[in-house]
Amino acid sequence: MVSILVTEYVVSTCSQEKCYRSLLSEAYGMVLAVTEALARAGANVFVTVSKYVANCFANINKVVVEESYMDFVEEMSKYVDYVIAIAPPLELVEVV
Numbered sequence: 001m002v003s004i005l006v007t008e009y010v011v012s013t014c015s016q017e018k019c020y021r022s023l024l025s026e027a028y029g030m031v032l033a034v035t036e037a038l039a040r041a042g043a044n045v046f047v048t049v050s051k052y053v054a055n056c057f058a059n060i061n062k063v064v065v066e067e068s069y070m071d072f073v074e075e076m077s078k079y080v081d082y083v084i085a086i087a088p089p090l091e092l093v094e095v096v
Contacts, residue, residue: 005063005076006035007048008086012065012073014050028056030086035060038084046080048073 010020010027020027031047038045046061048069054062065072077083 001042001044002082003044003046003080004038005046005048005073005080005083006031006038006086007073007083007088009069009088011053011057012048012050013069014052016052019052024053027087028053031057032060034084034086046076048076 008027008031010023011031014020014024035045035047044061046063047057048065049057049062051064051066054064063076073083073085
């Protein structure tokens with residue numbers, strides 16, 4: 001079974017000090033839609049989330065980001081077959 005890490009910047013970096021609240025519902029919807037579609041296709045899906053929004057993602061394999069977002073995604077990419085970045089910051093974009 002293929003394993004996929006889904007990451008979205010807003011739901012992964014939301015904190016008490018900084019959270020793009022106006023984008024949070026859109027980010028949540030995108031993550032949920034992608035995650036459900038991949039799971040229906042048979043993938044083993046993991047989602048990066050901030051500890052402040054982790055409870056919003058019920059019945060989903062969550063990986064809580066507790067360090068630098070960029071470093072965390074890079075480290076987690078070693079344990080999955082693919083990483084899907086939804087609306088990523090430019091630092092994550094790489095054209096292959």
